[in-house]
Amino acid sequence: MESASAEPALPLPFEDLAPFLDWALETERARIEKKVTASMGEVRSFYDAMMPRLKEILDYLESCFDQEMPPPDRRLFLLSLSLVEVSSLVELYRQRESIEACDPLRFLQF
Amino acid sequence: MREKQWAEKYPDLGTAPLPAEPYISDEFFALERDLVFYRNWIIVGRVDEIPEAGDYFVRDVAICKASILVIRGSDGVVRSFHNVCSHRSNKLVLDKRGSCAGGMYCHFHNWLYSDKGALVRVPDEENFFDFDKRDHGLKPVITDTCGGFVFIHLHPEPVETLHDYLDGISDRLNDQHFHEMTLMQTYGVTESANWKVGLDAQNELYHFPFQHRWISGDSLLMNDKKQCRYRDVTLYNYHSAWSCEYDPVSKPTPLKAALFKINKKTRTSRLPRMIGDTELFTLFPNFAIVVMRVGGVMTSYLTYQFWPSTVDSTLWEIRIHFRKPQTARELLQQEYYKCITRDTLQEDTASHETVHKGLVSRANSHMILQDNEIAIRHFHKVLQDRVGLHLN
Missing domain, CATH: 3.90.380.10 (Naphthalene 1,2-dioxygenase Alpha Subunit; Chain A, domain 1)
Structure with a gap:
């Protein structure tokens, strides 16, 4: 076992978000793929877990912005990016059936 | 309102x-290629994509089957060239963007061009006939800028300057x-x-x-x-x-x-x-x-x-x-x-x-x-x- 295994996956105040770590994805492509393959229930659970913590998350990230983030901070930041990615589905479309659009991955040509 | x-x-x-008809006609499309895309100022990118001397990007103008190299020279000037070697017409720069401190080599016979498009070095130059490197720089494409946007004009003789072409909208872009x-x-x-x-x-x-x-x-x-x-x-x-x-x-x-x-x-x-x-x-x-x-x-x-x-x-x-x-x-x-x-x-x-x-x-x-x-x-x-x- 590496010693890193002792490190928490997320910053301590946000450890309760650990069940959603599969949303901590580095690339826009991965976040889109996660959004389009997750069930609507999974998307809502993630959104509902993140939204009440957003102010706290923003305050926390402020202190480490523009620096090399330690992995737990980085994961928290990536969770925030996924929250932004899914927000229109939860808040505006509300259901996938409302979406009349091309496959989002078609936009990632470059 | x-x-x-x-x-x-x-x-x-x-x-x-x-x-x-103009959306679906092959004939209209051919006219657009010859009279619109070949003969108008078109945007290929921005000057801030290439801030340093030697920085370049390549823009394909597919309708005209053209590959355009836009490069900032060591004198700070942004120029455009056909991205084609003067020797046997190989594609010169293969990546989409980059920086060339020492010039650009053609991968075919190692002809070397400067960041101003001049032909600098030709391997085995003595074996060519009546050959003067100064005659064989990259083929320039007319280039100008407005509001930081780089415009090119593929036809070598524009009927109007970029300023005239943009009419009053250039002031609004510059603002x-x-x-x-x-x-x-x-x-x-x-x-x-x-x-x-x-x-x-x-x-x-x-x-x-x-x-x-x-x-x-x-x-x-x-x-x-x-x-x-x-x-x-x-x-x-x-x-x-x-x-x-x-x-x-x-x-x-x-x-x-x-x-x-x-x-x-x-x-x-x-x-x-x-x-x-x-x-x-x-x-x-x-x-x-x-x-x-x-x-x-x-x-x-x-x-x-x-x-x-x-x-x-x-x-x-x-x-x-x-x-x-x-x-x-x-x-x-x-x-x-x-x-x-x-x-x-x-x-x-x-x-x-x-x-x-x-x-x-x-x-x-x-x-x-x-x-x-x-x-x-x-x-x-x-x-x-x-x-x-x-x-x-």
């Missing part, structure tokens, strides 16, 4: 339906402080549609509350009949500009409210306004700039470029620019705006393709335009003038 006011402002444009923002995201989508279908759709507000009813249908300021109206439309010789306002009191989503710190007080006081003026500039033939002043919070601009490859296939390139974020909150605000924009444009792509299918079916010989679609009318008049073919 009177009805039909733009047709009153520009009565010469008329109000007749426009022919559908925009584009250089203060940086490219945050580039999207590209290859659409099964004629290049003008997408350009037209971005050139009118009429569709906004309908096509985008979920994603952003209530964000624009509308009249009491729930219709979008422009605050201004100005038509230039070839180009057009319109502006509109976002609705300062539309109810933000929970995430938007949290990211932008919008509460009931800031929302209804109109100050600071969540989003201020939006302007769209359409630069003939294939470029549009959307400037958004998100009052007091951020400013951004989007560019759209529609690159035809065939009559029914188009690369739509979308670039999103912001000021460099100073805080995590700003970065997430920008990410939010980026995602909403992408969601919106995905809806557009879907309809560009269904519209094109409808056009190809020839069910309609014409399209009917209303007053909110006046910029489309203007564009097509310019286009028909340029190709010298006036269809009814």
Whole structure:
């Protein structure tokens, strides 16, 4: 076992978000793929877990912005990016059936 | 916000339906290639993509089968060349962008060119006949800039300067402080549609509350009949500009409210306004700039470029620019705006393709335009003038 295994996956105040770590994805492509393959229930659970913590998350990230983030901070930041990615589905479309659009991955040509 | 006011402002444009043929005709497409894309100033990128001497990018102009190398020389000047070796016409630079401190080598026979396009070194030069390197630099392409945008003119003898071509719109571009923002995201989508279908759709507000009813249908300021109206439309010789306002009191989503710190007080006081003026500039033939002043919070601009490859296939390139974020909150605000924009444009792509299918079916010989679609009318008049073919 590496010693890193002792490190928490997320910053301590946000450890309760650990069940959603599969949303901590580095690339826009991965976040889109996660959004389009997750069930609507999974998307809502993630959104509902993140939204009440957003102010706290923003305050926390402020202190480490523009620096090399330690992995737990980085994961928290990536969770925030996924929250932004899914927000229109939860808040505006509300259901996938409302979406009349091309496959989002078609936009990632470059 | 009177009805039909733009047709009153520009009565010469008329109000007749426009022919559908230019979207689907191979003959019209060939004329567009020869008389529009070969013989107009077209944007290939921005000067801030190549800030240092030796920095370059390559732009393919598919309709003209041209690969254009845009490079900043050691003297600071931005030049364009055909990306083709003078020897046996091999493609010179193979990557899309980069920097060449020591010049550019052709991979075929190692001919070396300087960052000003001069041929510098030729292996086994003595074995050529009546050969002078000074005669064999890269083939230059006429280049000029405005507002930081790099324009090229493929035909070697433009009938007008870039300044004349841009008409009065150049002053408005120069006022925009584009250089203060940086490219945050580039999207590209290859659409099964004629290049003008997408350009037209971005050139009118009429569709906004309908096509985008979920994603952003209530964000624009509308009249009491729930219709979008422009605050201004100005038509230039070839180009057009319109502006509109976002609705300062539309109810933000929970995430938007949290990211932008919008509460009931800031929302209804109109100050600071969540989003201020939006302007769209359409630069003939294939470029549009959307400037958004998100009052007091951020400013951004989007560019759209529609690159035809065939009559029914188009690369739509979308670039999103912001000021460099100073805080995590700003970065997430920008990410939010980026995602909403992408969601919106995905809806557009879907309809560009269904519209094109409808056009190809020839069910309609014409399209009917209303007053909110006046910029489309203007564009097509310019286009028909340029190709010298006036269809009814």
